[in-house]
Amino acid sequence: MSQLSVKSLNVSYDDLRALVDAEFDVEEGEFFCIVGPTNAGKSTLLKTIAGLAHPDSGTVNLKGRDVTRSQPKDRNVSLLFQNIALFPNLTGFQNIAFPLRTAGVAESEVTSRVKELGDMLKVGHVLDRLPKTFSGGEQQRVAIGRAIAKQADLLMLDEPLTNLDARIRTTLRIEFKEIHRLLGQTVIYVTHDQVEAMSMSDRIAVLHEGRLQQIGTPDEIYNRPANRFVAEFIGQPPMSFLNAEISQVNGTMGIEIGGVRIPMPGIGQIQGNATLPDKLALGVRPEAVRVTPTQSPETPHQAEIIWVEHLGSMSVLDLRFGHETLRAKVSPNNPISTEQTAWFGFEPRSDHLLNPETNMFFR
Amino acid sequence: MREQKTWQTVLKRTAVIVAAVFAFFPIYWLISTSFKPFDEWANWPPIWLTDNPTLQNYRIVFFPDLAREFAAQQEGSLDYKVSGSAWNAFKGSAIVSVAATIISVAFGTLAAYSIVRFKTGGKNYPFQFLTVRMVPPIAVVVPMVVLFSILKLSDTYFGLILAYSAFTLPFSIWMIRSFIDDVPAELEGAAMIHGMGQFRAFLTVTLPLVKGGILSTALFIFILNWSEFLFALVLTAGNVVTVTLQVANYVSASSGKLYGVQAAMGTISTIPVIVFGYMIQRHIVRGLTFGAIKR
Numbered sequence: 001m002s003q004l005s006v007k008s009l010n011v012s013y014d015d016l017r018a019l020v021d022a023e024f025d026v027e028e029g030e031f032f033c034i035v036g037p038t039n040a041g042k043s044t045l046l047k048t049i050a051g052l053a054h055p056d057s058g059t060v061n062l063k064g065r066d067v068t069r070s071q072p073k074d075r076n077v078s079l080l081f082q083n084i085a086l087f088p089n090l091t092g093f094q095n096i097a098f099p100l101r102t103a104g105v106a107e108s109e110v111t112s113r114v115k116e117l118g119d120m121l122k123v124g125h126v127l128d129r130l131p132k133t134f135s136g137g138e139q140q141r142v143a144i145g146r147a148i149a150k151q152a153d154l155l156m157l158d159e160p161l162t163n164l165d166a167r168i169r170t171t172l173r174i175e176f177k178e179i180h181r182l183l184g185q186t187v188i189y190v191t192h193d194q195v196e197a198m199s200m201s202d203r204i205a206v207l208h209e210g211r212l213q214q215i216g217t218p219d220e221i222y223n224r225p226a227n228r229f230v231a232e233f234i235g236q237p238p239m240s241f242l243n244a245e246i247s248q249v250n251g252t253m254g255i256e257i258g259g260v261r262i263p264m265p266g267i268g269q270i271q272g273n274a275t276l277p278d279k280l281a282l283g284v285r286p287e288a289v290r291v292t293p294t295q296s297p298e299t300p301h302q303a304e305i306i307w308v309e310h311l312g313s314m315s316v317l318d319l320r321f322g323h324e325t326l327r328a329k330v331s332p333n334n335p336i337s338t339e340q341t342a343w344f345g346f347e348p349r350s351d352h353l354l355n356p357e358t359n360m361f362f363r
Numbered sequence: 364m365r366e367q368k369t370w371q372t373v374l375k376r377t378a379v380i381v382a383a384v385f386a387f388f389p390i391y392w393l394i395s396t397s398f399k400p401f402d403e404w405a406n407w408p409p410i411w412l413t414d415n416p417t418l419q420n421y422r423i424v425f426f427p428d429l430a431r432e433f434a435a436q437q438e439g440s441l442d443y444k445v446s447g448s449a450w451n452a453f454k455g456s457a458i459v460s461v462a463a464t465i466i467s468v469a470f471g472t473l474a475a476y477s478i479v480r481f482k483t484g485g486k487n488y489p490f491q492f493l494t495v496r497m498v499p500p501i502a503v504v505v506p507m508v509v510l511f512s513i514l515k516l517s518d519t520y521f522g523l524i525l526a527y528s529a530f531t532l533p534f535s536i537w538m539i540r541s542f543i544d545d546v547p548a549e550l551e552g553a554a555m556i557h558g559m560g561q562f563r564a565f566l567t568v569t570l571p572l573v574k575g576g577i578l579s580t581a582l583f584i585f586i587l588n589w590s591e592f593l594f595a596l597v598l599t600a601g602n603v604v605t606v607t608l609q610v611a612n613y614v615s616a617s618s619g620k621l622y623g624v625q626a627a628m629g630t631i632s633t634i635p636v637i638v639f640g641y642m643i644q645r646h647i648v649r650g651l652t653f654g655a656i657k658r
Binding site: 077 | 547549550552553556557558559560561568571572
């Protein structure tokens with residue numbers, strides 16, 4: 001039995017359909033990420049699971065119990081809001097103690113539990129102060145303390161790192177995983193940052209314009225994206241898409257891109273399952289592209305370098321051949337980055353062949 | 364450059380002083396007149412500060428009988444025929460204003476909460492409340508008199524309280540709505556997720572945060588009630604007397620034109636408002652939610 005089971009959930013605000021037929025399960029103890037751009041419906045999804053927003057249709061099941069119509073307090077879930085939402089008139093201690101006190105936990109137990117959490121989250125020194133005196137990191141840690149004070153069946157975190165600066169973000173990211181490991185709690189973590197999603201989760205759900213695009217492990221999402229949106233959203237720098245046509249190269253199946261013919265034996269396999277249209281698109285991950293200053297068996301095609309971006313740990317090149325632009329990731333000391341022209345090559349992957357009409361990959 | 368700046372400062376300060384004089388002159392004139400003997404009330408040229416200050420006007424306000432005896436002994440003084448003392452009027456105004464303020468603010472808070480959190484009535488609903496106040500009160504006074512006499516509410520405290528509550532409720536809703544709007548819904552959401560029902564979350568989380576706003580609204584509504592004249596005049600007949608009615612009583616066919624006494628009564632009647640304002644001034648602070656939410 002799943003810890004959380006969401007079935008054909010629809011939520012709308014006035015004319016806006018915030019969530020369309022959302023359907024997924026989260027297993028006990030899982031770290032489940034929901035990732036998507038701003039206004040994808042991520043916060044709406046969390047609020048609906050928490051009972052703060054009401055679905056037009058669909059059900060929410062927690063531990064096999066239908067809670068779709070239950071009040072938030074009767075669901076035993078916890079939610080850390082994107083804007084933190086600490087009670088401004090209560091001290092750090094009172095904020096963390098809040099869920100325990102409303103649950104009627106004995107005061108001596110409340111005190112020891114809050115102290116314990118304060119130490120664990122390194123906010124012991126701010127517990128007797130009001131939130132307005134906290135730094136950004138302290139506010140977030142106290143809010144985490146409040147969210148985990150009571151053992152909930154489901155802990156939901158809504159973009160908990162978005163408002164913080166980069167240094168605290170990295171620290172807290174590790175701490176979140178550590179807290180998850182310690183408590184063994186089921187976590188739904190919402191973010192618009194695909195790096196956070198890739199690095200932290202057991203499974204990822206990609207949400208876009210209120211619709212779930214794909215659910216899978218980070219590896220599945222990265223290597224076998226369901227559609228063009230997922231492929232472009234996950235991965236930095238994003239996947240390039242090249243216009244392609246099917247062609248024969250010396251009797252073997254292949255594709256032609258911008259006048260360049262590339263053999264691709266896997267194509268026959270796809271053709272067995274689906275009829276391929278004349279016009280196709282091929283997705284290529286930047287790290288799959290090899291670039292050299294001179295021609296080699298691995299880099300048989302010539303291209304013009306139109307843009308170089310030095311990022312310290314890597315350099316990103318934009319290669320132009322025919323009417324196509326291909327992005328490549330190379331090591332920063334690769335001398336190619338100062339050249340005007342270069343030679344490139346890549347292994348086209350048949351599972352990255354996309355139907356440009358539907359923006360879905362052929363599988 | 365520097366000279367220009369000095370001139371700007373001089374101009375700005377002058378403007379402030381002119382505005383202050385304009386605003387405070389009636390108050391000065393009120394207090395000044397309240398201490399003048401009767402023959403100086405309406406002199407020409409005006410007497411700015413009397414040379415013969417007297418408490419006679421205040422005596423008439425509180426002890427009309429005593430004042431009448433005193434006046435009889437004074438040569439050339441007016442014969443004061445003032446109906447009743449002001450005590451009754453202060454009592455009446457206190458009962459009506461306090462009760463109507465409490466009712467107006469209590470219901471205003473609930474209505475405002477409902478409008479903000481549940482979008483009750485849709486987008487234009489709060490505006491519809493305000494339109495009640497766009498009708499000049501004098502236009503509804505006659506039907507009100509008829510209605511009140513049918514309902515046997517004329518000349519009762521309850522009737523006047525009801526009328527005042529109804530007419531100040533739009534202001535209460537409108538003002539408190541803006542304060543509640545400033546409290547992020549997430550705060551209540553957090554309280555609800557951590558074990559509270561909606562109403563309890565409102566009472567324990569939102570209400571303490573808008574306390575200052577509600578008290579400011581209460582002060583504003585109290586001033587409206589305390590200084591209301593028209594409804595008090597037409598909906599009462601001697602049993603219920605308010606401060607404003609008593610002030611009007613000092614100028615009548617039977618009592619003459621007791622401007623000084625009016626001024627004394629006016630001066631006294633500002634005191635409760637000032638005291639109330641002073642009591643709640645430390646609560647009249649906005650921005651209490653600072654530090655709760657990152658926007």
